[in-house]
Amino acid sequence: MISMASVSPTRISPHSHPRSLENPSLTLFENCKSMDQLTQIHSQTIKTGLTSNPAVQNKIVAFCCTHESGDMTYARYMFDTIPEPSVFICNTMIKGYSRIHLPENGISMYLEMLRRNVKPDHYTFPFLLKGFTHDIALACGKQLHGHVVKNGFDSNMFVQNSFVHMYSLCGLIDMARGVFDSSQIRDVVTWNVMLSAYNRIKQFDEVRRLFYEMDKKGVSPTSVTLVLVLSACSKSKDLDIGKRAHEYVKECKVEPNLILENALIDMYAACGEMDLALGIFRNMKTRDVISWTAIVAGFANAGEVDLARRYFDQMSERDYVSWTAMIDGYLRMNRFKEALTLFRQMQTSNIRPDEFTIVSVLTACAHLGALELGEWIKTYIEKHKIKNDVYVGNALIDMYFKCGNVEKAQGIFKEMPRIDKFTWTAMIVGLAINGRGEEALDMFFEMLKARIAPDEITYIGVLCACTHTGMVDSGKRFFASMTTQHGIKPNVAHYGCMVDLLGRAGHLKEAHEVIKNMPMKPNSIVWGALLGACRVHKDAEMAEMAAKQILELEPENGAVYVLLCNIYAACNRWEDLREVRQTMKDRGIKKTPGCSLIEMNGIVNEFVAGDQSHPKTTDIYSKLDEMTRDLKIAGYSPDTSEISLDVGEEDKESALYRHSEKLAIAFGLISSGPGVTIRIVKNLRMCVDCHRVAKLVSNLYNREVIVRDKTRFHHFRNGSCSCKDYW
């Protein structure tokens, strides 16, 4: 035993290893986990004089270049100690630069190789191209391609595939396709890279065509192929091809994995086949955030928010995509308050929103008139460096306008580095609903000067601008020019605008003529515009006719009955009024309750008529009493002409007194300091009496009051309104 040990002691030593006999450090590299450990091993090799061993050098550089915590500065330092680097070590360096997204350094390394006569091989280019950004690819892509062809590496499949990929990344789809078409040899990856190129530019037909061609040529798809095809099917809602891709999996031609199953769920969910999506989801061995999010998004897009929420609540992990999908689900169903509540929870969970989330939240703020939160979001964008793209800018403009803050909307517009058609349209519509008709039209002319073609939505804004400011003749001219100048055929909404324009200006007969002569069947919105005009101009006969037309289209439309009641009341036709109310009772039709929103300290408060549910109800009503007293001293007498109840004057007054916007104004007065603007969003049109009260309040308490009603804004200041009582 002893003699054996003395003959070959290393064999039985527990610390030794046959290979480490020559170079003990190499084993240490295998188990190296961090840069700290690496530097320790490195200093040991320095002590033992092994640093000049190429194997050791390779190990150190390779660790820095490939490990996730690898330090490229250290790699470069090590590299510089090597007098004659091999292709291998240069390739590894390039791979490292691509890994940390420094393609410029990769390029420098490549040039250094050429300078030092180290011949690149077919490994060099895939490593190099992998790190390319759009700009680098555009700058050097073609030249590099030239080198490759000259050296004959283009016959290598890996090299060729990475060039197809690189060209597609920088948007040179024709170059990519050129390499693809002229390739002598192809494997599935070549096809996959090409498929992903068409996915990137959203040419889903071409994805479909290539998938067919693969099949015809007998190229077996891999799971990556199917994921790409399914992604295209999802975005183009192509259930047929999607099912064909699924067949491959079912026929065991492709082994399913997590990503593939997620892609299947997504495809079925996008096509509205939630049962099939759930079928896959339930059979999965493991599920990740993406699987869950695809289900949540599927239900959210189908309008099944509550179901979506059930799955959302069961998720063990949620990322910003999951949160955004859920928030969008509420937006889609116009449940804006819940969207905002969810956004607050997202904040508490410390999940960082991206620009998509921000656009959704701003949209919710716009609908609710939640200016405080909207402003907070704007600060958030700046503070957290959220990508401030055109979409975010447009959403900010829309938010400010829908909160009645014209100046801030204009400020955003001025600061936007890039604007598009939607920006112009948002400006035109926004100015129009805020009663700035002239400025809206100026914007429109500027848009034309910038050679941006208006579309049908832009023209809605233009006609709206004319309507809200009573510019009847201009409106007629614009209506004509949309076809003659821009080839846009007016749709039913444009005819609605014309009826509105003429009707509100009192040209009821002409408005009716427009309806009679329009080339399509008038819808309830068109008739509704005429009915609204009849109310303002107290024409009961035409109102009856318009109401009858709407009720034929929408027998359950409560608002029409109410409007008809208002008109009968205004014309003192009490008998007809009673009849309509009886019909409503018989048919079980409820009127849409009037509702006002007011945001205070970031919370949206909601009031309906006669509301007593608010925690501050007592204070609100005593303020309302005080307010009414003050206003009466200042000469206010309630305008009960539009109260449809055939009841005594006193009851009429108390009905008026409880209108939701008055409650909101009282709440605004007690909840904010002197001089603070009161902003209210009303779901219906403002009544004459509330309009009068708001004017007086703005004067008496020296407060700006801004009310957004169903169709437009009223900016009350110093006793008058921006609508000049024309609405």
Place this chain on the structure above:
DNA sequence: GTTACTATTG
């Protein structure tokens, strides 16, 4: 004695 290309969610 070592190294490549392609993929999913709003």
